[in-house]
Amino acid sequence: MRIRPAAPDELPVLQDVERAAGAPFRALGMTEIADDEPPALDTLEHHRRAGYCWVAADARDRPAAYLIAEPVDAALHVEQVSVHPRAARRGVGRSLIAHAARRAGEEGLTALTLTTFADVPWNAPYYARLGFRTLTEAELTPGLRRIRAEESEHGLDRWPRLCMRGSIRTLSRPGRTPAGPPAPRSEG
Numbered sequence: 001m002r003i004r005p006a007a008p009d010e011l012p013v014l015q016d017v018e019r020a021a022g023a024p025f026r027a028l029g030m031t032e033i034a035d036d037e038p039p040a041l042d043t044l045e046h047h048r049r050a051g052y053c054w055v056a057a058d059a060r061d062r063p064a065a066y067l068i069a070e071p072v073d074a075a076l077h078v079e080q081v082s083v084h085p086r087a088a089r090r091g092v093g094r095s096l097i098a099h100a101a102r103r104a105g106e107e108g109l110t111a112l113t114l115t116t117f118a119d120v121p122w123n124a125p126y127y128a129r130l131g132f133r134t135l136t137e138a139e140l141t142p143g144l145r146r147i148r149a150e151e152s153e154h155g156l157d158r159w160p161r162l163c164m165r166g167s168i169r170t171l172s173r174p175g176r177t178p179a180g181p182p183a184p185r186s187e188g
Contacts, residue, residue: 001056001064001092003099010055011044014066014082021065021082028120030159039080044068047079054099056083056092067096069104069112072143075165076104078114097130101171111165115147118160131170135163 006014018038026034047053047068055063064087068079078100083093101112114132116123124134140148144163151161 001058001087001090001095002061003054003056003095005051006044006048006053006055006063006066008045008048010063011041011048013063014038014044014053014055015041017063017066017084018080018082020084020086023085024122025120030117030120032155032158038082039068052076052103054096056087056096058087065092065096067100069100071107071109072113072147073141074109075111075113075141076100076107076109077143077147078112093126094130098172101166101168105168105172109168111167112171113144113163113165115144115151115161115163118162120159124162124164127164127166130166132164132166135165139163139165 015038022034022036022038024034025031044053047070050070052069054067056065058064065081065083067081069076070079071077078097081093081096097112104110104112112132113135114127116127118124128134135144140163148161148163151157
């Protein structure tokens with residue numbers, strides 16, 4: 001798969017990827033997450049215009065996965081990574097994370113951050129295998145505290161969540177992932 005910026009006309013496709021990627025949450029009893037609406041088109045367009053919306057395109061140049069991010073407190077905060085089930089378990093999510101890390105490094109940012117579900121196998125455990133570490137409450141930056149508050153208002157705290165941080169150096173190498181369960185189908 002080739003990582004590239006998302007095109008404006010692909011944003012509805014990214015919403016479709018998100019819906020498909022959310023389906024596995026249903027098997028975990030997280031139907032609200034499985035049924036949650038994907039990011040709105042204007043949100044995706046905001047990230048695209050800012051240069052922080054990338055897709056993993058298949059052999060026919062169709063998006064099979066995407067990542068959106070934004071700079072938060074000297075780090076690039078990964079807001080969403082979603083991989084369509086047809087592209088799952090092939091390192092696509094890992095490649096998107098590595099691309100984001102390289103981009104963050106080019107911009108002088110110090111790390112990647114994200115918030116995620118603690119107990120979902122393709123969330124926190126997966127990110128830990130990539131090289132992210134869980135942040136303590138004392139380590140949360142003002143921006144991460146704001147993001148967590150917004151997530152709480154959205155009802156995401158019904159399931160345990162946490163903030164994670166990974167170094168640009170570690171995450172920018174896509175082949176570095178230690179052995180472990182397969183890549184995620186949906187993160188975020």
